[in-house]
Amino acid sequence: MIVDAHVHLGDCRVFDLNNTEDEVIGTMDGNEVEVAVVQPFPGARDVGDVHNRIAELAKAHPGRILGLASMNPHMDRKEYVGEMKRCVEKLGFVGIKMHTVGHAVAPLSGDGMMILETAAELKVPVMIHTGPGVPLASPSMGIPCARKFPEVPIILAHAGSGVFTAEAYIAAAECANIYLEPSWCGVGDIRWLIAELGAGRVMLGSDMLPNQSVEIAKLGAMKLSQEEAKMYAGETAVKVFGLKVG
Numbered sequence: 001m002i003v004d005a006h007v008h009l010g011d012c013r014v015f016d017l018n019n020t021e022d023e024v025i026g027t028m029d030g031n032e033v034e035v036a037v038v039q040p041f042p043g044a045r046d047v048g049d050v051h052n053r054i055a056e057l058a059k060a061h062p063g064r065i066l067g068l069a070s071m072n073p074h075m076d077r078k079e080y081v082g083e084m085k086r087c088v089e090k091l092g093f094v095g096i097k098m099h100t101v102g103h104a105v106a107p108l109s110g111d112g113m114m115i116l117e118t119a120a121e122l123k124v125p126v127m128i129h130t131g132p133g134v135p136l137a138s139p140s141m142g143i144p145c146a147r148k149f150p151e152v153p154i155i156l157a158h159a160g161s162g163v164f165t166a167e168a169y170i171a172a173a174e175c176a177n178i179y180l181e182p183s184w185c186g187v188g189d190i191r192w193l194i195a196e197l198g199a200g201r202v203m204l205g206s207d208m209l210p211n212q213s214v215e216i217a218k219l220g221a222m223k224l225s226q227e228e229a230k231m232y233a234g235e236t237a238v239k240v241f242g243l244k245v246g
Contacts, residue, residue, distance in 0.1 A: 003035040003234035003243070004028070004212060005181050006127070006157060006205030009057065010050035012041030014102045019209055021057050027209045028064070031216055035234070037094065037241060039068035039127075042102020047071050048083060055091040066243055068127060070097035073111040074104070081118050088122045094241040095125040095155075100141075101133030107141040116149045125153035125240055127181070130168060131161025139168035146175035153240050155179045157205065165189045172197055179240050181205040183215055191222045199224070199231035203240065 011018045019041075028036055038057070040050035051069060058065040069087035073080050087093040098105060098115045105112050107128060119126045130139040139160045146154050154175075159182035160168035172178040173196070180197070182190045183205045193202050204219060206212035219233055237243065 001035070001230075001234040002031070002033045002204065002216065003037070003237040004033050004206050004215075005037045005155070005203045005237040005241070006183055006207050007036040007038045007209070007212075008041050008207070009038050009054055010040050010044050012043040012102075013045060014043030015041065017041055021053065023209055024057070025061060025064075027212055031212050033212065033216075035064055035066065035237075035243065037066050037068050037237065037243075039070045039097050042070065042072070042099040051083070051087050051091065051093075054093075058092070063244075066241065067091060067093035068095045068097050069093045070099060072103045072105075073098075073115055077114060080114065084118050084122065088124055093124075094243060095119070095127060096122075097157075098126055098128045100129045100136040102129070104136070106136050107145050112145075113148075116145055116152060119152050120149050123151075125155055127155040127157050129158065130156045131158040131164055131184070134164070139164050139171045142171045142178055143174055146171075146178050150175075150177055153177050153179060155181050155203070155240065157181050158184050158207065159189075159193065159202075160185070162186055162189060165193070169193055169196060172201055179203060179236070183207040183211065187218045187221050190218060191224075194222070194224065194228055194232060199228040200236055200239070202232055203236040204233055
């Protein structure tokens, strides 16, 4: 089973992108991806509407689409927490995203802490963008976050994006509740992360729809053991996000 832990739906004014529902499902079908964890882009014009679209897509494709809530935290706390609660408690979303670059949020700032506090309250993981956009996106920022909230699983998206992959490894090695999603990293780097941390700490993700087939090709190129491949391809994401899949 392949689970793509990092997929986007909707528009984005920050990176000038747009993914439709048909494109998400069509890409999954073409790459034989059974399940995708889907989130809005950070520059969505109406993030609440995109959250609703993700929920509707999940209803139309039972068991294949799980939502990850993502919203700019630079707003009234009540408004932010209210939308996260709606997504998790009413729409069935499985986590929250902290987009350090797209939302210009420092993980250790007050608004960054609000995201983690909300995740702790809702008992869901937090995915944090790392790599492009340092120092906000430095993987090491995840260490104090993980230590302050040991009950919250933290996924470092892109695992430093190749340039900062060693730093992402150090963060995960220091904190047992940090996991890595290494989209855009090289085959050798991903294989090294799995060898050092174990496949139970690393999960497949694509970020961009055209990159999905590339990340799956990397899986085949790494020559993992059968158990490692199963965990990296899907079982780690199922465990970390608490997914209910067939």
